[in-house]
Amino acid sequence: MTAHSNVPRTPPRFSATFDPATLAEIRRAAATGIYDIRGGGTKRKVPHFDDLLFLGASMSRYPLEGYREKCGTEVVLGTRFAKKPITLKTPVTIAGMSFGALSAQAKEALGRGATTVGTSTTTGDGGMTPEERGQSQTLVYQYLPSRYGMNPVDLRKADAIEIVIGQGAKPGGGGMLLGQKISDRVAAMRNLPKGIDQRSACRHPDWTGPDDLEIKIEELREITDWEKPIYVKVGASRPYYDIALAVKAGADVVVLDGMQGGTAATQDVFIENVGLPILSAIRPAVQALQDLGMHRKVQLIVSGGIRSGADVAKALALGADAVAIGTAALVALGDNDPQFEDEYQALGTTAGAYDDWHEGLDPAGITTQDPVLAARLDPVKAGHRLANYLSVMTLEAQTIARACGKSHVHNLEPEDLVALTVEAAAMAGVPLAGTSWIPGRTGGY
Amino acid sequence: MNAISPDLTFDLADTSLRELNAALHAATGESNARRWRVLNPNGRHAVAVGIAAPLTVEIEGHVGYYCAGMNAEASVIIHGNAGVGLAENMMSGFVHVRGDASQAAGATGHGGLLVIDGNASARCGISMKGIDIVVKGSVGHMSAFMGQSGSLIVLGDAGEALGDSLYEARLFVRGSVKSLGADCIEKEMRDEHKVLLAEKLKAAGLDGSVDVSAFKRYGSARQLYNFHVDNASAY
Numbered sequence: 060m061t062a063h064s065n066v067p068r069t070p071p072r073f074s075a076t077f078d079p080a081t082l083a084e085i086r087r088a089a090a091t092g093i094y095d096i097r098g099g100g101t102k103r104k105v106p107h108f109d110d111l112l113f114l115g116a117s118m119s120r121y122p123l124e125g126y127r128e129k130c131g132t133e134v135v136l137g138t139r140f141a142k143k144p145i146t147l148k149t150p151v152t153i154a155g156m157s158f159g160a161l162s163a164q165a166k167e168a169l170g171r172g173a174t175t176v177g178t179s180t181t182t183g184d185g186g187m188t189p190e191e192r193g194q195s196q197t198l199v200y201q202y203l204p205s206r207y208g209m210n211p212v213d214l215r216k217a218d219a220i221e222i223v224i225g226q227g228a229k230p231g232g233g234g235m236l237l238g239q240k241i242s243d244r245v246a247a248m249r250n251l252p253k254g255i256d257q258r259s260a261c262r263h264p265d266w267t268g269p270d271d272l273e274i275k276i277e278e279l280r281e282i283t284d285w286e287k288p289i290y291v292k293v294g295a296s297r298p299y300y301d302i303a304l305a306v307k308a309g310a311d312v313v314v315l316d317g318m319q320g321g322t323a324a325t326q327d328v329f330i331e332n333v334g335l336p337i338l339s340a341i342r343p344a345v346q347a348l349q350d351l352g353m354h355r356k357v358q359l360i361v362s363g364g365i366r367s368g369a370d371v372a373k374a375l376a377l378g379a380d381a382v383a384i385g386t387a388a389l390v391a392l393g394d395n396d397p398q399f400e401d402e403y404q405a406l407g408t409t410a411g412a413y414d415d416w417h418e419g420l421d422p423a424g425i426t427t428q429d430p431v432l433a434a435r436l437d438p439v440k441a442g443h444r445l446a447n448y449l450s451v452m453t454l455e456a457q458t459i460a461r462a463c464g465k466s467h468v469h470n471l472e473p474e475d476l477v478a479l480t481v482e483a484a485a486m487a488g489v490p491l492a493g494t495s496w497i498p499g500r501t502g503g504y
Numbered sequence: 505m506n507a508i509s510p511d512l513t514f515d516l517a518d519t520s521l522r523e524l525n526a527a528l529h530a531a532t533g534e535s536n537a538r539r540w541r542v543l544n545p546n547g548r549h550a551v552a553v554g555i556a557a558p559l560t561v562e563i564e565g566h567v568g569y570y571c572a573g574m575n576a577e578a579s580v581i582i583h584g585n586a587g588v589g590l591a592e593n594m595m596s597g598f599v600h601v602r603g604d605a606s607q608a609a610g611a612t613g614h615g616g617l618l619v620i621d622g623n624a625s626a627r628c629g630i631s632m633k634g635i636d637i638v639v640k641g642s643v644g645h646m647s648a649f650m651g652q653s654g655s656l657i658v659l660g661d662a663g664e665a666l667g668d669s670l671y672e673a674r675l676f677v678r679g680s681v682k683s684l685g686a687d688c689i690e691k692e693m694r695d696e697h698k699v700l701l702a703e704k705l706k707a708a709g710l711d712g713s714v715d716v717s718a719f720k721r722y723g724s725a726r727q728l729y730n731f732h733v734d735n736a737s738a739y
Contacts, residue, residue, distance in 0.1 A: 205631065206593060206612040206631060206633070209593055209612065210574075210593070210595060210614065211554055211556065211574040211576060211593075211595065212556075214574070235731070237730075237731070238729070238730050249652075250614070250633040250634060250652045250653055251652055251653075251671055251672070252671070252672060252729075254730075255671075255729035255730060256729060256730050256731050258650070258669070260631070260650065264592075264608055264611045264612055264627065264630040264631045264649075265570070265588060265589035265592045265607075265608040265611040265612070265627075265630070266569075266588070266589070271569070271588070274549045274550070274568070274569045274570065274588075275569075275570070275589075277549060277550050278549065278550040278553055278569070278570040278573050278589075281521065281522070281525045281550040281553050281554065282525075282550075282553050282554030282573065282574055283554070284525075284526060284529060285522070
């Protein structure tokens with residue numbers, strides 16, 4: 060035994076900078092020479108709705124009785140110019156996800172679930188499928204740079220048109236549907252050969268900038284006889300200016316997607332390092348609408364990390380008219396379900412962490428075009444699960460609104476909120492809990 | 505044979521664009537057999553967009569952006585120049601510009617025939633998905649970018665980066681090509697291609713007046729169809 064045997068040893072200590080995940084990524088990059096591609100939104104911890112609390116009613120505020128007094132949840136979208144605005148029973152909508160990224164069964168399930176609770180679902184890159192149109196009472200048709208599957212017949216079948224400028228997971232980025240997910244049907248809808256990677260451009264082919272967008276919106280309105288609400292979707296990056304420009308270009312509705320919002324496939328470095336958390340983007344967007352006198356006239360839909368009725372209520376309190384969910388909707392359908400743990404393990408991951416959606420091997424049968432895997436998802440049962448989940452979110456948002464004394468979820472306001480952190484207080488523009496301090500209020504955007 | 509008469513005239517000097525497009529969308533039966541004339545377009549955007557019937561529309565003057573956008577079945581003839589996005593996303597039918605066309609002519613078109621008597625600017629046929637485009641003059645840079653299918657036929661010259669990131673669209677150029685884009689290469693002009701080109705030229709009213717042997721054929725090298733790190737510098 061040496062003289063040093065009784066000296067306490069320094070336990071192994073990982074670097075906060077070079078943590079195990081960072082080390083693993085360096086080794087992976089060194090071994091492959093290529094960046095990591097994955098699905099989903101940012102996984103890093105960012106200021107979020109969890110950092111906000113509602114104050115509720117007490118002496119100075121008058122609550123509503125939870126099971127007796129009405130608390131409205133109806134939302135009307137597209138009242139600015141469209142002849143046929145959309146009326147939804149809940150402010151929770153389903154975000155755009157493509158047939159191609161998702162199976163036809165998953166798209167059908169989204170439509171079924173949304174329709175059951177009276178809300179809308181949205182197509183994605185790749186066009187509109189009959190299953191989706193057939194099962195979706197209210198369907199928003201995305202108008203994307205690739206224009207895969209875009210045609211005037213489906214455009215006229217849509218209930219609204221969403222011009223996609225960007226998405227929160229990758230503002231400034233296009234997309235890629237890798238060849239292994241390009242089945243005969245997906246290939247045919249996109250006018251491309253089977254099995255090749257299908258790139259989705261990052262810019263629209265026939266317009267550039269807000270002045271052109273105004274002309275593009277006019278064209279789409281003329282083609283559809285000014286009937287349909289036209290949304291403009293942007294990824295959260297410069298929300299004050301982007302929303303102002305979308306309004307100037309003539310949008311009926313603006314959709315703002317934070318960096319927690321998912322993508323079917325993008326570089327991890329892009330997902331984790333470009334764009335803003337949704338919490339930081341809502342107030343500048345609302346400010347832009349207010350400065351233009353268009354708040355509540357041009358409706359604002361926000362998305363990116365919405366998980367519960369509390370998140371819905373907080374987004375609405377900050378000034379949104381509605382929210383959209385993508386990742387949470389997939390989880391409700393069955394994505395990342397622990398029942399498939401053995402298969403997730405075989406793919407080198409675990410239930411809850413599976414994000415290689417681009418590879419088309421999803422054990423839950425959602426982010427795949429493999430007919431055997433896709434058949435695992437029963438669109439009726441999955442749609443029912445989604446409907447349940449949407450109902451719960453709506454009930455939760457109502458519960459909070461009533462507690463704050465609001466007869467409609469749209470009556471929630473920033474005054475109902477406080478923040479738990481200085482960062483969240485600054486981003487959401489609400490006081491730090493227990494203080495009257497709103498950091499950053501003296502500056503501009 | 506030609507039952508197009510009498511004229512049904514819209515003068516955009518005293519009729520709104522909305523009235524014109526609404527009438528074109530509502531046209532059925534007897535109105536299909538008339539020759540629709542549009543006077544004084546004066547560079548107006550979105551003229552004659554979204555038609556879904558076999559009408560013939562003649563526009564007397566210059567048009568702005570997106571003329572004949574998403575056209576299906578109709579024949580639209582523009583006696584003037586056309587702005588950005590002429591016949592964008594056309595599904596079928598025929599669009600003919602007597603003058604020049606601006607950027608992104610025939611963008612994302614799925615079908616039909618677009619004939620441009622003059623020149624077309626940049627990105628002619630960008631992301632084309634089955635449309636045939638015949639340009640009697642020259643085309644600007646990045647034409648047929650990400651072209652998926654269909655044909656771009658240029659009797660004049662092509663600008664820089666022709667056919668960049670091309671998929672399966674077929675490109676024929678009679679004049680010079682300033683440069684080819686990523687993954688676009690010159691290909692052998694075999695007899696079947698000459699036959700195909702002659703068919704397309706015939707459809708564009710150029711039957712026998714153009715020597716197909718004078719054209720070169722360009723297409724995708726198909727090296728970028730599946731992402732590979734060794735090709736990273738090409739992206």
